[in-house]
Amino acid sequence: MLDTAYNVETPEGIDLRAQAAGPVPRILAYAVDVFYRSLILAALGIALAFADRAGVGIWLLCSFLLEWFYPVFFEVVRGGQTPGKKAFGLMVVNDNLTPISWSASLLRNLLRFADFLPFGYAAGTIAMTLNRDFRRLGDLAAGTLVVYRQQNSSERSLPQAAPLAPPRGLLMQDQLAIISLAERHRDLSEARQRELAELLQPVTGKSGRDGLHYLHAVGNWLLGGK
Incomplete structure (x- = not known):
C-alpha cells in the first residue's frame, strides 16, 4: 500500500x-x-x-x-x-x-x-x-x-483507551503529568511516551506497553471521559 x-x-x-x-x-x-x-x-x-x-x-x-x-x-x-x-x-x-x-x-x-x-x-x-x-x-x-499544508485544529483527540479511574492518593502533579501525556499523545513518539510512563511506574505499578495504556486510560478519565 x-x-x-x-x-x-x-x-x-x-x-x-x-x-x-x-x-x-x-x-x-x-x-x-x-x-x-x-x-x-x-x-x-x-x-x-x-x-x-x-x-x-x-x-x-x-x-x-x-x-x-x-x-x-x-x-x-x-x-x-x-x-x-x-x-x-x-x-x-x-x-x-x-x-x-x-x-x-x-x-x-x-x-x-x-x-x-x-x-x-x-x-x-x-x-x-x-x-x-x-x-x-x-x-x-x-x-x-x-x-x-495541514489546517490547525482546536480539537485534540484523546488516546484510544477506555476511561479508567486513577488510583487513590494520586498527587495533583502526577494527575497533571498524566493529563499532559494524554493530550500530547499524537505529538510524542511511542518510545518517548513509554519513557515518560516508566517515571510513573511507582504510582501505577505497570511498565512498558501496559503501563502506557493504563496512563492513557487514566488520562481519558481525568479529562472527563466516562
Missing part, C-alpha cells in the same frame, strides 16, 4: 508528521504559477510596447526574474507557498519539516534546469516517481520536500 506519510522525530521526542505531495498536484500547482507569470508578462508586454528596445530589455529582465525568483520569493516570504501551491494546499519545507530558508529555496529552484532535462521536466518527474517522498532533483540537492 502506498504510504505518503513523512515522519520526523525531534530531539525532544516529538513526532512531526506530514503528507508528501505527489507529482500530479505539484504539476497542476506549477501550471497555475505559469499561468500567473504569463499574465504578468503579457501585461508588461502591453505596457512596454511603445518603449522600443528599452521596453524589450525591461521585458526580458522581468521575464528572467519571474522565471527564477518568483517561486523563491513566495516560498520564503509566504510560508512555503506560491499562489499555485496555495491553490492546491501545498507547501515547501526543509526535510526536517522546518520552514524553508533562502539558500534552500534558491538551490531547489535554480536546479529546475536539471529537472527539465532532456525536455518537459522529464528528469524531475522520473525522480519524483522513483523517490518515496516524491522529491525532484532540486529537492534532493536542497534537502527540501513538498507536503500538504
